[in-house]
Amino acid sequence: MFVIAGVSGHTGAVVANALLDQGQKVRVIVRSTEKGEAFRKRGAEVAVADLGDVAALTKALTGATAAYLLSPPNFAAADFLADRAALVAKMGEAVTKADLKRLVFLSSVAAQHPAGTGPIVSVHRAEQTFSKLVPSVTFIRAAYFLENWGSMVPVAKGQGVLPHFGPVDVKFPQVSTRDIGLAAVKALLEPADGVRIVELAGQQDWSVQDIAAALGSLLGKPVHAVSAPVEGAKAGLMQAGVPEPMATLYAEMYQGMGKGLVSFERPATITRGTTALTDALKPLLG
Secondary structure, rough: OOEOOOOOHHHHHHHHHHHOOHHHOEEEEEHHHHHHHHHHHHOOOEEEOOOHHHHHHHHHHOOOEEEEOOOOOOOOOOOOHHHHHHHHHHHHHHHOOOOOOOEEEEEOOOOOOOOOOOHHHHHHHHHHHHHHOEEEEEEEEEOOEEEHHHHHHHOOOOOOOOEEEOOOOOOEEOOOOHHHHHHHHHHHOOOOEEEEEEEEEEEOOOOHHHHHHHHHHHHOEEEEEEOOOOHHHHHHHOOOOHHHHHHHHHHOOOOOHOOOOOOEEEEEOOOOOOOOEEEHHHHOOO
């Protein structure tokens, strides 16, 4: 029995559906019965649990061969890192009580660093926690999600520009959530011997100019990548409606990208996905 969290989002849904396609037994974790209905119709068990509810999560994980877990962002938290640390502590308690032996956890590029990477610090701490609790654990250190560009699609459509804090001509690792989900499936079916780190990127590295060109091709109109100073990231994000605590963290992440800190620990051994750039971006257009 494979227990899968995050099925209401992108990566968890890919994991659950891929396992069901292979005839595996699956139990999905959802916050309400309705959110699990599509998976129930496909033959999955449905466990209603909040990831921060130790008792409910313990019950959901009990009897699992392996589980796929993640720490979904809480943008409304006054202290994001403290909030995520508290959630991971509760998840760790449930993992221990359920006696889970195999875990695949969605981490991030640059999770090897304890500081200086903004919100990524939260998964660094999660790795530290789960590596001590589960005998077989795989951390999927995923590159920048291609789906994150979805928030910029209205700007690209309306103004023909794709803004970015930092250089727009530098190629950097990005990956689709489909490729993340498929990497997690592989890790679930092929247990790690101890702690395993999978550093995951897309087919190739892409620049913001590459993303703009691909969006332009899909939209049938020119889209130009526009660079904004990294130093103005916090103010720019706050102007766009991002709460100040999160804006501060994301500004630190952009600065870390500029310094080369937000990068893979072992770039020579990264795993590459198979999803084409336009295939990943097309669903974002609505």
